[in-house]
Amino acid sequence: MTTGHLDRLPKDEKNFLKNLPSFIPMESGIGIFENFMRQNSFKSIFGGARKSDEDPTVTSPRLIPQLSPIANSVVARCSKVGSSLPRTESLLRKLTSITSHLVGKGSGMILLIPTEELQHHFETELPDHVKHPSTYARNLLEFCSYQALNVVTQRPDYLSDKDFHRFTYDMMLAWEAPGIESEPLLKETTSRNYQETEDEDGWSLFYTNSINMAVQVDDKKTVGPEAFARIAPACAAVADIITVHNLFDLLTCSSGGQLHFLVYDKYLGSLDKVMKTAKHASELLLVSNIQLAEGEIVLDVDGTVPTQPVLQHIGISAWPGRLTLTNYALYFEPLGVGLYEKAVRYDLAMDLKQVIKPELTGPLGTRLFDKAVMYKSTSIAEPVYLEFPEFKGSSRREYWLEISLEILRAHRFIRKYNLKNTPQAEALGRAMLGIFRYRAVREAFHIFSSHYKTLLAFNLAENLPGGDAILETLSSRLEHLSASTLRRDVGTTSDDAKGQLTLSPVSLLALRRLGFMLPRGVDEDGESAFKVGDVFVGETNPLEMAVKQSKCDTGRAEAAQATVDQVKVEGIDTNIAVMKELLFPLGESVRRLQFLASWEDPFKSTVFLVLICFTIYRGWIKYILPCILIFLAALMLWHKYCNKGKPLEAFRIIPPPSRNAVEQLLTLQEAVSQFETLVQAGNIILLKLRALLFAALPQATNGVALLLIVMAALFAFVPLRCLITLVFLEAFTMEMPLRKDCSDRWLRRAREWWVRIPAAPVQLIKPEDNKKRK
Template identity: 70%
Template sequence: MEGGIAMFENFMRQNSLKSLFLGGKRKSEGDENEDSPRPIPQLSLISNSVVARCSRILLLSTEELQRSFESEMSDHVKQPSSYARNLLEFCSYQALHVVTQRPDHLADKDFRRLTYDMMLAWETPGIGNVSLLKEAASHGNPVNDDEDGGSLFYTNSLSMAVQVDNKKTVGAEAFARIASACPAVADIITAHNLFDALTGPSGGQLHFLIYDKYLGSLDKVIKSAKSVSGQSQVSNLRLVEGEIIIDTDGTVPTQPVLQHIGVSAWPGRLTLTNHALYFESFGVGSYDKPVVYDLAQDLKQVIKPELTGPLGARLFDKAVLYRSTSVAEPVYLEFPELKGHSRRDYWLSISREILHVHRFIRKFNLKEIQQTEALSRATLGIFRYRAVREAFHTLPSHFKTLLAFELAEQLLGGDMILATLSTRLELLNSQSQKHDVAVGASSKNEKLRPGLSPFSFLTLTRLGFVLRKEKHVAEGTAFLASDVCVGERNPLEMAVEQSQSNSSIAEVARATVDQVKVEGIDTNMAVMKELLFPVVESVRRLQFLASWDDPLKSTLFLALTCYAISRDWIKYILSCSFVFLAALMMWHKHRSKGKPLEAFKVRPPPSQNPVEQLIALQQAVSQFETLIQDGNIILLKLRALLFAAFPQATDKVVLLLIFMAAVFTFVPMKYLFMLVFVEAFTREMPLRKESSDRLIRRTREWWFRIPAAPVQLIRPGESKKKK
């Protein structure tokens, strides 16, 4: 068995995918009919074409694949309504597990067409999809073997070739289910965002030409990153074990990266690895010793966009600010370009992604293979982000970013995504024993091993990146190794969907906030006055009752309030208010029946010219300054009383505090509250008005006699001169 597996792996390395499907020699038509895979009755034409190609990849017949599916999968996956699609997923995932082991699978045109056909078949898996059958019959002319050396899409059992047609497109769900099974192509967390980035100009439908262009760009990006590590220009970087170079900028002398510290600036080269940022300033004929900004340690790092310019001037929005406890002052990394700031935005995003993944590792205390898998996931995400940027000159941002860990930081409920991901990483199986799916799938009695495989790490390793020195890592089974499972939705995918749904609602709410913002202090005051009208009206009515202009209403209100206080009903006021508001909201909900809310009508004040607006602003600032001054005076007088600067007043305050302490100790709280209410409410009562005014006047005169504590302002220059 082991010898057969080794021969199969050697055969995979030495032969292209075409040789798997067509063999090394041309066969006669009779032989083709004998060896051709038999179609499965439940599947559509294109699904049978895909399953036939999967059977050749796995060296199994279609009947054996179907028997494996029925014996290994649970009953709910084999329901008639979803049987065809789940069988297609079963065959596709196992075949992709094999073909993605080839280091150059992204460069293979046949791999791209195979995965795209899998997406087409996923959307029309069953025999009821006759429209696709007719389209395939009308467009499906066999590819000439003399021109292309044999085609992946020639299916002997169907006596025709099902080819990728430029008019055919796939949707988001098909892309997410198939592409996510190839870690280099897509991540289950960002698969829908990637689909949106690829299909922006095409209205939400993915064409093969766009898909092919994306994979071609991704292949170039990965090969470029792999070649950079071996070049002599980065040999002065002392990388630790498992550290790989992700991207480099500033290698062209005409487009350097500028490092600003204080008022000084140095041009140089910036390199990002999966652990740190390295900046090397230009020297004489070479680069100086690199400055390391470690992103893996907990140094309270902050990375954000910032303005910069010559001599510290804030002129250009093209820089990234880095601040941590390891640097004495903030560091600005500027990315000059003639138009826009896409270059800066790209480096800002990928630097944050590495910072976020290391925070994720520390938060959930990931070790060894789990840590390596998380870093590999972030690295592959940056490669995809870079591929989309270079191929389509777009940079998805905010809730549509292609970087998994940055997306989790931005989405509402993103912490649930990270928690779900950490739970899945805990299931990683790092045993040294291997399990080959191509052979294991043919055994009926072999049970699936528990646990997941470090799929992203294995993918990077196959692509030529060295992250660990371990010789063997268990790879698991095809449909358990990746983030997609046959006939089931990944918990990670559901967490992302829920977070994106909440974030979409927040985006809609944010749009309404932007719409209702108005300009001008007077206009905003008018809007606030109308919104607070119920509160203002309630306060006005209380003031009317407290003024005793209508003695009967005031007396009745005073009696009812005192009775409520004596019966301890006051504590229920807040609860009754909440119940009243809830009932009011339900009444409005029943009355509106889903109708949009009517616009709040506000009559704006007369418009003012810029000079009048400046004068109004100056008056508002002056009034605010006066309020602050009055507050400071009150605090300074209290300080004088505390430190006995006015002994006569201090004696009275001490006696008052002792009396209040005794009252609060021996008198029930409800009677104190009633006493305060009666005293405040009856000040304007005809029987008490004269004595109340006299008491308030004496208290104010006493307050005016209290001096304020002195204040001394020490200027920075004066303190230095004294020293």
């Protein structure tokens, strides 16, 4: 240890190191500390403990009778101290304090609390409802695990530690069988048997010879979703409480919903690699032509491999380059002559009406390949298309689309709820960790998640039904985070805070402990103290409850969508046949009305005419629509009562004769021609009405003006029900034998009058294209 290191220590700790050789003659205090600093572990401290197994004064941690063997093993490893070693415990606590001064917070500390003291803390600090006998063992295990993970994750390299992987996996195994009544997962192993499998250099921070219940992970044992959802979110870098179930589904998609240790270990290893790559990318950009703002962190870079470039399309031009995503913007660096030119920044944080969506692109502005992301905002003149060429599929485009939208939606969430300082940085940190987890799963298992299975929290809230409730719950949590920080700043006493949950910015702490440089002004206090994050002992996080509710609605939506996919048919003629059958009741009603209006059966037509006229005269016509709605509601309830949950019978349709592709194209062309004819007829009607309005034909204009005046007088002075009766009588009796000849004559004169009205002129002007194409 250098003199500079000693100068940074408090006075009492300097004296402690000077006096250390007086009670540890085997090594000097300086030697112990140099060895500790070199290995970043407590191996030098516990190395001599192996030789003291036969010492009767050294005993194993006290077993808790309510816990199963595997749960006792996990709690003992969380405790990490023998009950009869007070001198060693004091030494370790002192060295831990000194280490935190020299190498910073998160330097491989352990709890150093006996198991009985951990149990005492659990019984005195937590409310009574979590200490119910039926859940006592599981809640005690959660309490010890959460405290241990809060301390262990202060080491910056914990994700790369294989023993950390096994330790957290054992927590999940113990969570599924926490009580003494649970079936033991593994047989008890003595410390002597365990020592036989470990050499002198195989010491682990989580497996020591002083714990006679330490167990190795059984490859045949697997973890279920609930255990994973209760333990993994305690480490914010490993899982998010909003997307933890989606993460479990992706990790177990090929193992029947059970998580194997090899898969979990591979995921954490990939996550550690992604974190280190992101930190390395941020360091490289410090000497590049991208000027990062304070607190801006690189999330991913693409286009550095010549065989997988990123093409930027603006207008008809395209240029290869390198694309970089940070937690505030997208940067594109065009590739010049062997070097990258000045980067173009596409902001994702400001409110610039940004639009990011998938788009087709190709050479010279053609729309050929569905492999691009379109970015548009008020800060640029025309949209920018970023193309991600690849031979098969469009996974690169989908990945960059998802992570870009995640940052954009995170900033929209921040603006919507007006988050500042620590809550703002915590929301961004949650999005960043989600992207890192997404990268880790994608690179390790080559899995692309769907919209409802995404690992990105803000994208998930956008796609889930009722996702706004998730965002509202999250904003409420962040507001409580700000309030808890304020209470701590004004000095809340421990008595007042006893029994209360103190929220902490878990994403910020996770990123800081992993070595990322965060912006100034965020909460850095209390990092060494145990605080509550996204998981609570014996309780369900409100965020998890909101996600579960949305997932229930999603299940119903997906089931309904599956039925929609099943009934889709191909072919224009087949779809028309299906539509005709579905609209048969409506068509049958219209056909019967036409039959009555044709007066082919005078008696039925007369009865119908009298009934309708009487209804209109008595003012009952306003009840017709309510009666129809009530009839439909009664019909639906009747079918519900009769069916009693029976599946709906299939709607039987006789399809038309099958046609080949050429015949279907001709049918489509005919349908388009008919639609074009209808549109032309509508335009002609509108143009003739325009000619009448502007008096293109004076005689016709005079007649139409007089007709409008008469109609206005009728509406003003004649009751509405009388007008409706007159209109109905005129329309219904046109085919009556007594009026048929007169009606035909009037219709003929009206058609001849309409034909003589000219259409207003139309002039087509070719638009001028003033856009300059680069």
